[in-house]
Amino acid sequence: MRVLVVEDERPFAETLRRGLIAEGFSVDVAHTGPEGLWAATEGSYDVIVLDIMLPEMSGYEVLKRLRATERWTPVLMLTAKDGEYDEADAFDLGADDYLTKPFSYVVLLARLRALLRRGAPARPAVLTAGDLRLDPAARTVHRRQTGIDLTAREFGLLEFLLRRRGEALTKNEILTHVWDAHYEGDENVVEVYIGYLRRKIDAPFGTHTIETLRGVGYRLS
Amino acid sequence: MRVLVVEDERPFAETLRRGLIAEGFSVDVAHTGPEGLWAATEGSYDVIVLDIMLPEMSGYEVLKRLRATERWTPVLMLTAKDGEYDEADAFDLGADDYLTKPFSYVVLLARLRALLRRGAPARPAVLTAGDLRLDPAARTVHRRQTGIDLTAREFGLLEFLLRRRGEALTKNEILTHVWDAHYEGDENVVEVYIGYLRRKIDAPFGTHTIETLRGVGYRLS
DNA sequence: TCACATTCTCAGGGTCCTCACAGCGTTCGC
């Protein structure tokens, strides 16, 4: 099992390396963000331990760029308690687990093994946007700790928006994907359902996830 | 496989050249920025090794100008540890990888091979002009770190100008492309929307992106 | 069969965009 450790504090990285090797892992270490990104992209690791505070390029950025290349190697992020970034960000970007420094070595090992057991997901199982999470398999939606009940249509719409997060989507596009390829009705039905979604996923939380692009369609942040 | 090496320190450039030839590459060397830019633009290389510190024109500038001509040859940048520019800049400008001097020759070779395997990246989706960026898919516009809100018409106009960057465009041409092929109204509407755009993308930033060509039309730098 | 949830249609109302127009400033030719 190959592990990549991206960590700039050399003594700490060295301790980790030795410990993991003792456990039978094969370990590579990178000390900067770009170095880590390159290794993660080119090497074939089974799991990556990624510090958030890194020189030159943050772990945050490394993870983002790695996922942008469609590589879904499990990543365990190390976050400082008082850091600029937190767990929400980590999950948002596609981290599979995280640990807050300082942590016990035993816990790290346990989490690593858990990640390895799980294996690399073909693609992230859960779709997220900020603290909004949608699990297509379980057909559940959560914001923060709260579960949200959606009807089938609402769920389909939200899933589509999440899968194309950040893209501007026309009502027509939405209709053909969420409704039917040859749907003949009025586009207004999309507006109506966007309204329903907003009342369930935004209004109660004071958030503003779905943007209206006048004359174009909608976009999920 | 053709490699272009742009590097001003001649002994170092020569060492690189010999090494790469020994590996079976076909190698050209340029010793200044303009020379390198010309070679990169005119020749058809599979990969370019580009030093950042160059006489006359920095590697930074060479890369920017090369990408401005819509050439997406993979570029590996060589950065000095204490340099004025860093890796973040390199990536931002469209470098595909970079190495910090001093580096091991073996590492350079490995990275070069990785770049060649990956092949030339597809043309990036975003349209840019200086620090102005427009993403057609997301329908977003940014200048520096700031997001800019545009109406549908404004967005359509800016996208058209960006796609034909550097070209002189008559109002008529603009009307038929951004408005409608058989638009019957006054050409003044173009002037009006150019005005709107300038107030949003130029005035707040003290820039001057859209030129007026009196008696002709407009041109985006 | 009834009650309820869900989907979808429709129309009213508010908001923001688009564009015409006219006056003013700028540039250019003579």
Add this chain to the structure above:
DNA sequence: GCGAACGCTGTGAGGACCCTGAGAATGTGA
């Protein structure tokens, strides 16, 4: 330096566009 052509911009009307509440139609479970 003058006049005319050209471009810029403030104002405001009209309308396209979006949101929403009401309720009909359809589906579903008890």
